[in-house]
Amino acid sequence: MSAAKRVQQWATFARTWHVFDCKWQDPYESANIIKKYLMGLHKPIYHPLNDCGDVVVCINSRNIALRGDDWRQRAYFHHTGYPGGASWTLAWELHNKDPTLIIKKAVYRAMKGNLQRRHTMERLFIYPGEHIPAEVQQNVSNQIRQIRRVPERLDHIPEEEVKNFPKVMDYPENYILK
Amino acid sequence: MVTMVFLTVANLIRVRGPDEYWRKRRIFRLAAHYIGRRRNCYSVAVRNVHRALAYVTKARQLKKEDMKDLWNTRIAAACEQHNITQFQLKEGLDRANILLDRKSLSNLASWEPRTFESLAAVAKQKLELDGFVDNADKQYPTGIKLNLKDVMLEAWLKENKK
Numbered sequence: 001m002s003a004a005k006r007v008q009q010w011a012t013f014a015r016t017w018h019v020f021d022c023k024w025q026d027p028y029e030s031a032n033i034i035k036k037y038l039m040g041l042h043k044p045i046y047h048p049l050n051d052c053g054d055v056v057v058c059i060n061s062r063n064i065a066l067r068g069d070d071w072r073q074r075a076y077f078h079h080t081g082y083p084g085g086a087s088w089t090l091a092w093e094l095h096n097k098d099p100t101l102i103i104k105k106a107v108y109r110a111m112k113g114n115l116q117r118r119h120t121m122e123r124l125f126i127y128p129g130e131h132i133p134a135e136v137q138q139n140v141s142n143q144i145r146q147i148r149r150v151p152e153r154l155d156h157i158p159e160e161e162v163k164n165f166p167k168v169m170d171y172p173e174n175y176i177l178k
Numbered sequence: 179m180v181t182m183v184f185l186t187v188a189n190l191i192r193v194r195g196p197d198e199y200w201r202k203r204r205i206f207r208l209a210a211h212y213i214g215r216r217r218n219c220y221s222v223a224v225r226n227v228h229r230a231l232a233y234v235t236k237a238r239q240l241k242k243e244d245m246k247d248l249w250n251t252r253i254a255a256a257c258e259q260h261n262i263t264q265f266q267l268k269e270g271l272d273r274a275n276i277l278l279d280r281k282s283l284s285n286l287a288s289w290e291p292r293t294f295e296s297l298a299a300v301a302k303q304k305l306e307l308d309g310f311v312d313n314a315d316k317q318y319p320t321g322i323k324l325n326l327k328d329v330m331l332e333a334w335l336k337e338n339k340k
Binding site for chain 1: 288
């Protein structure tokens with residue numbers, strides 16, 4: 001194997017570190033995207049027995065957005081194994097206890113249950129805020145595109161910009177809520 | 179000594195022939211790589227051999243499906259790199275009369291990525307030439323740009339509603 005071929009081989013099978021910003025993202029939709037990078041499904045050399053998965057670093061997991069009424073409706077089940085050991089935790093309770101767990105469980109469930117799943121999960125790092133440890137950050141070389149645009153809040157836009165925004169007409173005074 | 183003679187056809191089916199040794203040997207040959215009683219004891223071996231043969235029959239089709247799934251995954255991954263969907267690639271190549279199957283495409287994607295890139299470019303260009311928009315044969319809308327003041331009375335727009 002020539003030197004150039006050897007380097008090509010390294011480059012092909014090297015792990016890439018991706019960062020994914022969970023801010024205002026649906027964890028269950030994001031899980032399918034994250035899964036793809038974790039398992040290496042985004043590479044044309046993919047094979048189930050081929051260790052070609054990448055590392056994904058999720059940030060801002062505290063600011064995920066659940067669909068509809070899910071914060072109150074969705075329950076996470078746990079059983080201690082003892083009689084009467086079943087417990088149901090609502091999504092908002094779980095999120096208060098550990099803001100990384102919802103996204104972790106979503107990715108775990110998105111993958112097929114086989115022996116590889118737990119090893120693949122080891123390559124997923126989740127951080128509740130924007131801060132990433134330096135030893136992790138130095139490896140990151142790619143950012144995964146978010147599925148949804150983070151909505152901009154009206155009260156976060158500078159007042160001057162709001163005032164200068166072009167509009168078709170002014171509402172009659174009777175139509176404006178006081 | 180009285181030998182049994184079967185005269186009806188239904189009974190003849192039950193006669194398995196004199197060469198019991200060779201009949202069993204045929205089964206034992208197929209069970210040679212099993213362990214324990216499954217290879218040494220005929221009545222156990224024959225059950226396992228029959229089951230194995232049934233699996234093999236099913237697996238012939240399953241193998242083809244598995245390979246097709248794998249090729250699809252690989253092509254989808256390669257298509258994503260070039261910002262084209264798998265359906266668009268197939269449609270474009272078909273229209274350009276480039277008749278490559280999944281196996282060839284996935285081989286090209288992993289071993290000759292530049293060739294695959296060119297194919298994706300060809301497919302994209304062909305779809306553009308054919309006016310294949312949003313996965314259907316249609317044209318981009320032409321004509322002048324819609325303007326609000328063309329469809330509404332200008333006087334009404336300028337009117338102060340206070």
